[in-house]
Structure formats: C-alpha cells, structure tokens
Amino acid sequence: xxxxxxxxxxxxxxxxxxxxxxxxxxxxxxxxxxxxxxxxxxxxxxxxxxxxxxxxxxxxxxxxxxxxxxxxxxxxxxxxxxxxxxxxxxxxxxxxxxxxxxxxxxxxxxxxxxxxxxxxxxxxxxxxxxxxxxxxxxxxxxxxxxxxxxxxxxxxxxxxxxxxxxxxxxxxxxxxxxxxxxxxxxxxxxxxxxxxxxxxxxxxxxxxx
Amino acid sequence: xxxxxxxxxxxxxxxxxxxxxxxxxxxxxxxxxxxxxxxxxxxxxxxxxxxxxxxxxxxxxxxxxxxxxxxxxxxxxxxxxxxxxxxxxxxxxxxxxxxxxxxxxxxxxxxxxxxxxxxxxxxxxxxxxxxxxxxxxxxxxxxxxxxxxxxxxxxxxxxxxxxxxxxxxxxxxxxxxxxxxxxxxxxxxxxxxxxxxxxxxxxxxxxxx
Numbered sequence: 001x002x003x004x005x006x007x008x009x010x011x012x013x014x015x016x017x018x019x020x021x022x023x024x025x026x027x028x029x030x031x032x033x034x035x036x037x038x039x040x041x042x043x044x045x046x047x048x049x050x051x052x053x054x055x056x057x058x059x060x061x062x063x064x065x066x067x068x069x070x071x072x073x074x075x076x077x078x079x080x081x082x083x084x085x086x087x088x089x090x091x092x093x094x095x096x097x098x099x100x101x102x103x104x105x106x107x108x109x110x111x112x113x114x115x116x117x118x119x120x121x122x123x124x125x126x127x128x129x130x131x132x133x134x135x136x137x138x139x140x141x142x143x144x145x146x147x148x149x150x151x152x153x154x155x156x157x158x159x160x161x162x163x164x165x166x167x168x169x170x171x172x173x174x175x176x177x178x179x180x181x182x183x184x185x186x187x188x189x190x191x192x193x194x195x196x197x198x199x200x201x202x203x204x205x206x207x208x209x
Numbered sequence: 210x211x212x213x214x215x216x217x218x219x220x221x222x223x224x225x226x227x228x229x230x231x232x233x234x235x236x237x238x239x240x241x242x243x244x245x246x247x248x249x250x251x252x253x254x255x256x257x258x259x260x261x262x263x264x265x266x267x268x269x270x271x272x273x274x275x276x277x278x279x280x281x282x283x284x285x286x287x288x289x290x291x292x293x294x295x296x297x298x299x300x301x302x303x304x305x306x307x308x309x310x311x312x313x314x315x316x317x318x319x320x321x322x323x324x325x326x327x328x329x330x331x332x333x334x335x336x337x338x339x340x341x342x343x344x345x346x347x348x349x350x351x352x353x354x355x356x357x358x359x360x361x362x363x364x365x366x367x368x369x370x371x372x373x374x375x376x377x378x379x380x381x382x383x384x385x386x387x388x389x390x391x392x393x394x395x396x397x398x399x400x401x402x403x404x405x406x407x408x409x410x411x412x413x414x415x416x417x418x
Contacts, residue, residue: 044296044297044387044388044389045297045388045389045390045391047294047295047297049391049393050291050294050297050388050391051294052391052393053366053368053391053392053393054291054294054299056323056365056366056393056394056397056399056412057269057289057290057291057323057366058267058268058269058399058401058410059267059268059269059290060266060267060268060403078290079290079291079292080266080290081266081268081287081288081289081290081302082259082263082266082288082302083288083302083378083379083381083383084302084378084379084380084381085256085259085260085263085379085380086256086379086380087253087379088253088254088256088259089378089379090263091300091302091383093290093291093292093293093300114265114266156265157262157265157266159262167376169292169293169298169385170292170293170294170295170296170298171293171294171295172292172293174292174300174383176378178253179253179254179259180253180254181254182254182258182259182261182262183262184258184261184262184265185265188265190265190267190403190404192267192401192403192410194269194399194401194410194412194414195399195412195413195414197413197414198414199410199414201267201401201403201408201410203403203404204404204406205403205404205406205407205408
C-alpha cells in the first residue's frame with residue numbers, strides 16, 4: 001500500500017454504517033467495573049448496552065470483496081465464522097442498509113480476506129472511515145492479479161466461495177458462503193478487534209501461567 | 210475454581226466433537242509459507258485444508274450454558290457473533306452431533322459467557338477434553354447464584370437470551386439467540402483462540418506503529 005495514514009482507532013468495523021453509528025455511541029459514562037442491565041423483566045438491553053457487550057467479543061478483522069455484473073466492492077467485517085466443513089461453509093453478517101449488501105448478493109461470488117496484523121489501515125479504508133473512494137482502493141498494488149474476485153495478496157487467509165443462502169435478521173443479513181478455494185499463510189499474525197481497538201496476535205501464543 | 214491443571218493447548222474448541230476431531234487432524238505436513246488449494250475447478254478444499262484456514266480465523270472463546278426441563282449443560286464454543294441490535298441478537302454455531310445440541314434447543318434459554326483471559330482451563334473443561342463430568346463442573350464455586358441459566362461469575366461478558374431460530378447447515382446448526390440481559394466487565398481481558406493456541410488480549414491495545 002502506497003500511503004501511510006495515522007488514523008484514529010475507532011469502534012467496531014462491522015460495516016460502514018455500523019462503524020459510523022458505533023462511533024457515535026462510544027460509552028461516555030464513568031467507567032465502573034461492570035455494567036449490569038436487564039432492569040425490568042422483559043425489558044431488553046438498550047442498543048448502547050448491547051453494543052458495549054458486543055465490543056468486548058473479540059473478533060478477527062476481515063475484508064469481504066466481490067466483483068461481477070453488479071459491480072466491484074469490499075467492506076470491513078468482523079462478524080464472520082466457520083459454520084461446517086461439509087460442505088465447507090462460512091457465514092458473514094452484513095448490514096442491509098449498506099448499498100454493498102445487494103452487490104454481494106447479486107454477484108454471488110465473494111472473497112473473505114482475513115487480515116494480517118499489519119493491515120489495520122486497510123481495515124479502516126474498507127470500513128469507510130477514510131476519504132478514499134472504492135475505485136481508488138482497487139488501484140493499489142495489494143491485489144492478486146487474475147482473480148475473479150479481489151484477493152488481498154498479503155491476507156492471512158483468503159476463502160473464496162459462492163453465496164448459497166441469505167437470511168435476513170433485523171438490520172442485518174447472514175450470508176452463508178460455500179467455500180471453493182482457500183489459501184492460508186502460516187507465518188502471519190492476526191488482526192483482532194476488541195474493546196474498540198485493534199490488536200495483533202502472533203501465531204504462537206506466549207507461554208501462559 | 211479449585212483446581213489448577215496443566216493442560217496441553219489443543220485445537221479449536223468449537224464443540225466437544227469438533228474439538229476432538231480437530232485434534233486428530235492437526236496438520237503434520239512440513240510448514241511452508243502458504244498453502245494454496247482449489248487444485249481443480251469445482252474441486253472444494255479438503256476438510257483438513259478448510260480447518261487449517263479456519264484455525265487462523267481468530268475468535269473469542271465462550272462457554273454457552275443452559276438449564277431447564279431438558280437438563281443442564283455447557284459447552285465451549287468459538288463460533289459466536291453479533292447479528293443485529295434490533296432486536297439484540299447473537300448467533301452461535303453448534304455441532305448437531307453433540308448430545309447437548311438438543312438440550313440447548315429444547316430448553317430454549319441460554320447464556321453465552323464470553324471468557325476472560327484467565328479462564329483458559331474452563332474452556333478446556335467445557336470443550337470436553339478433560340475427564341471432569343458435567344455434573345462436577347456445576348459444583349464449582351464459579352457460578353452466580355439464583356440465575357435461571359448458569360452464569361459464570363467472572364466472565365468478561367454474559368448475554369442471556371432465548372433461542373428464536375435454529376438453522377441446520379451441514380454438520381452444525383446456527384442458533385439465533387435474542388438477548389434479554391447483558392453484563393459487561395470493563396476491566397477484563399479477552400481469551401482468544403488463534404492457530405490452535407489460546408491468547409489473552411488486554412482491553413487496551415499496545416501502541417502500534
């Protein structure tokens with residue numbers, strides 16, 4: 001990547017819209033050891049309380065990309081997990097308010113690029129919190145040539161597959177992606193988002209007592 | 210917890226069955242920088258190749274518990290993510306071969322305990338890789354009294370809710386849990402599983418260059 005930006009560390013980059021709205025709701029109440037909610041029976045937690053809890057659910061940071069008749073795009077997502085290995089399937093939660101939602105669905109073929117510990121700036125660009133256009137991002141010399149969908153050359157893991165199912169759930173959809181191709185680096189680190197900060201994990205854990 | 214065990218660090222603890230089968234398939238091939246698969250068009254990655262890729266998708270480690278007419282149990286799961294905050298919903302992927310699968314579904318009410326960095330041994334017990342019975346685990350002085358479902362007192366986050374939907378997908382089900390109560394500690398660390406090892410993340414990221 002040609003540029004080096006000094007970006008603020010921001011809130012959970014699950015999608016553009018969510019990333020932005022999460023930044024507006026960063027908890028400003030005095031810190032205390034724990035926040036207990038569920039004040040009345042049947043009273044669900046507030047949006048802020050739920051987001052605060054979910055900000056403490058550590059997750060790998062990924063950029064999901066697509067290309068095809070409906071266009072080329074990519075978005076930073078953290079709600080990704082393995083579902084089953086028969087057939088090999090991952091799921092990705094995607095905000096339905098994002099214009100990209102329908103592009104991913106319509107193209108049908110996607111790549112989930114699991115980010116390396118050094119790719120924090122890319123996570124910020126694809127979370128839409130910088131002023132770099134989508135078109136410009138795809139001009140950078142960071143992509144593997146000759147792929148049907150954009151594959152980040154230095155990603156820790158890339159999985160490419162086809163959207164087999166899409167389950168709407170509130171503000172989001174859950175895309176079920178059947179995987180046709182995988183590539184894993186064994187020398188990389190993981191970029192993890194936890195408590196509204198980026199962290200890097202070495203592939204070998206430090207000895208714990 | 211009364212005991213202190215020196216347990217081997219093992220493979221991805223997504224459920225008992227999967228944890229065990231994953232341990233049997235730890236990659237023994239010579240290490241190389243990256244493994245590229247998808248050898249023939251239309252040829253999916255092997256189970257081992259897909260598992261190797263997913264072992265590099267870092268994830269928080271959680272113990273999901275339930276109690277009710279169908280019984281009390283808990284299992285270590287790493288495939289958990291936030292879906293939407295309206296209504297507040299998380300999803301959990303659970304192996305259908307596990308006897309606990311039907312207990313969670315039938316009871317309907319579950320607690321996802323997001324583990325603190327110091328709770329690695331509990332993760333091992335609830336992954337079923339130690340010889341501690343389910344009944345014994347619930348005798349330890351680690352649970353909050355007076356709860357409908359088992360709540361780990363020192364968990365980093367606990368979310369309690371009701372299974373609203375269950376989508377079968379290959380070997381697993383995806384449980385959609387609508388959250389009614391959350392509790393978040395702000396002073397804790399996160400227990401993360403990455404590359405078949407446990408890692409701890411401090412709540413404040415080290416400064417990165």
